[in-house]
Amino acid sequence: MWEVHAALEVLDLRKRYGGVVALAGVDVRIEAGQVTALLGENGAGKSTLVACCSGARSADTGEVLVFGEPVKFASPNDAAKAGVAVVHQEPQMLEHQTVAQNLFIGDLASRKKKSRSRTEMVRVAAEQLRRLGLDGALDPSAQLSELSGAQRQLVEIARALRETPRVLFLDEPNATLGNEETEQLFAVVRRLRDDGVAVILVSHRLAEVYRIADRVVVMRDGQKVADGTTAEVPLARAVELMGGRPGQPDLPGSASSSELAEGLPVLELRGLSGKGFANVDLVLRPGEILGMAGLVGAGRTEIALGVVGATPTTGGEVLVGGERHRFRSPGDALRQGVVYVAEDRKNALFYDKSVGFNIRASLLGRTPAGTRRLAEAKAKELSARLFDRLAVKAPSLDVPARSLSGGNQQKLLFARAASTQPKVLILDEPTHGVDIGSRSETHDFIRQLASEGVAVWVISSELDEILAVATRVVVVRGGSIQTEVSAGEDPTQILAAALGVPANYQQENR
16 A cells, blocks of 8 residues: 655754744644644744745754655745645735735736736636635725725635645634634635645634634644644643643623713714714723624724724714814824724834834823933833733843734734823724733733723624623624623624624524
8 A cells, every 4th residue: 555645744843043942843744635723822833834834934954745745945936836825814915906916916926927907807816706705705806905904814815725725824814804704714724625735724713723623733832732633632622732731711801881881981982974884872981891893894993993083084073081082193092092003013013123112102202302311211111011011922122023923012012002091992803813822911901901990992803802801892783883782691692783683583593
């Protein structure tokens, strides 16, 4: 009987960055026609492993084999030619081009390929999207700049699948996706698996991962600590192995909405309307954690951007502490104590600046010249306190932000927001792409801020996250608030409202 080669095999792979060991002798075997979940906290070595297997990095020692053949990829393009593709967590695309043009970026850059007309691009792109079951989610003629983060992620996935790969890495593909988009993605993944593609799924949304994965590989501190089927490595065990500690459930918010109902509003929206939302009424009180649920594209982010002046509003009012304001920019909102932290950290961080600079960035330039030296000293002191409070994993405040893992970069944005001593903190997908340990720390930080009187508004596509931290939940669909529920109520109410299912659907279907 002949030997059956694995789709991808990694043998004793090792990689160091200066004094940091990223991979410490990793052995992994990935089979064709299976979905393998690659799990681990930020900094566990997952990204380095993916990079070494796909030509983005070179390992110091060890071997990578694709269907039994040793390979040494000089670049991701070399890997793609060999059938190894990667869909990255942060899509690398052309903002001012259409979906169709982004699908054909490789063709546009290659002089060897015959150029296509715009009409033909749209036609072929539409066929590709239809084949992947994404035609309902994406318009091939739409400008990328008009799309949500979730839709951009779907474009990135569609682009990687234009030439069906034999080995496909999906790095946090569902981090920004709602329930409906995640189901679309998983339908594509199942189709690829059934066609014999080896799919490696990197994700921190573990409950979703276990719904689709056949096997699990768990990493910690640059080493593989577990490898087996989902039955052999159940979810609770994977959580323990990832953190090197027993898994602990997230604790609920400390205050109920009824306890906060008597407080004077710190933020009020009265009939607020703008692009993607209309007639939104909302009240937020000090110490409250408001969870805003809904499917991706429902209008949640659009409402927040309208509040802080990132996009223009067309009607209604915003009141802070009872006073009317019409913010023309997020900077205007910040000066009144309303701070927005976007889900996309890529455009919010100064990657080449130090960790300390990034934390105190919102304080710079707001101090009179005569007191700048004293203010700078106080800002540095505050940065150090927030650095410790958020348990940012970095050697010091002086290292560049780009050297940190994604979860720790996210913590820098929270620390920056907290440094301004906000009255209202709006967090859009606060645990997008972070590991389970950082997620728990983020939720603890949210609760601490609320206990100090900050009104926290959390926008999240993950119902579990909303239920874990919120004291009150509103559901957005079609750009308007559909319902409001207190923390602790039946979560199916929230999901039904987000999906537009009638409230009495359970009785109707008995």
